[in-house]
Amino acid sequence: NAGVTQTPKFQVLKTGQSMTLQCAQDMNHEYMSWYRQDPGMGLRLIHYSVGAGITDQGEVPNGYNVSRSTTEDFPLRLLSAAPSQTSVYFCASSYSILSGSYEQYFGPGTRLTVT
Amino acid sequence: GESVGLHLPTLSVQEGDNSIINCAYSNSASDYFIWYKQESGKGPQFIIDIRSNMDKRQGQRVTVLLNKTVKHLSLQIAATQPGDSAVYFCAEIQYGGATNKLIFGTGTLLAVQP
Numbered sequence: 001n002a003g004v005t006q007t008p009k010f011q012v013l014k015t016g017q018s019m020t021l022q023c024a025q026d027m028n029h030e031y032m033s034w035y036r037q038d039p040g041m042g043l044r045l046i047h048y049s050v051g052a053g054i055t056d057q058g059e060v061p062n063g064y065n066v067s068r069s070t071t072e073d074f075p076l077r078l079l080s081a082a083p084s085q086t087s088v089y090f091c092a093s094s095y096s097i098l099s100g101s102y103e104q105y106f107g108p109g110t111r112l113t114v115t
Numbered sequence: 116g117e118s119v120g121l122h123l124p125t126l127s128v129q130e131g132d133n134s135i136i137n138c139a140y141s142n143s144a145s146d147y148f149i150w151y152k153q154e155s156g157k158g159p160q161f162i163i164d165i166r167s168n169m170d171k172r173q174g175q176r177v178t179v180l181l182n183k184t185v186k187h188l189s190l191q192i193a194a195t196q197p198g199d200s201a202v203y204f205c206a207e208i209q210y211g212g213a214t215n216k217l218i219f220g221t222g223t224l225l226a227v228q229p
């Protein structure tokens with residue numbers, strides 16, 4: 001299994017541009033989520049999904065959209081990039097956050113810079 | 116709102132010593148906690164978890180202690196090695212009906228001195 005994969009690894013955007021961060025997992029996990037991590041800080045939950053067709057907001061959802069059309073993929077869209085969105089973005093997945101095991105598998109991260 | 120936080124942002128220990136990383140949580144309803152390790156340039160990696168019906172859980176060289184009375188969680192690493200140098204996060208499950216969320220604390224940097 002490849003686990004959780006994220007693309008791209010690095011991205012530079014200009015203010016106002018839009019883009020999609022890709023996340024895929026091949027472990028048939030139901031639960032997927034997106035976090036951002038700012039320097040010297042913990043991970044903050046942006047959006048999450050408990051299964052295909054179901055998404056919900058996390059702690060910091062503004063400026064981001066998600067969709068979950070398949071179990072495998074969970075893309076994160078930046079609608080109009082702002083310098084405040086400069087961060088490292090992590091995607092994670094687990095079997096089910098309701099299953100009793102909450103071990104999440106994280107991707108390698110996407111480092112985004114907005115100028 | 117409710118949150119998970121850490122007492123110490125950095126912890127420096129000598130190789131071979133035991134390390135103790137602390138975490139305070141404010142949501143008394145939380146009943147599931149996880150410790151993650153994040154090495155530089157990588158995503159977080161699951162270390163160990165504990166439920167509120169337990170006070171202690173042991174893994175390989177790691178022990179998690181839970182004190183529900185004072186809402187405190189700790190991660191003990193025995194015989195700390197250079198490879199243990201990383202940022203350690205505690206996280207809690209916040210329950211929201213049909214959907215639960217995993218919320219992370221700020222993190223503690225563990226620096227192991229040779």
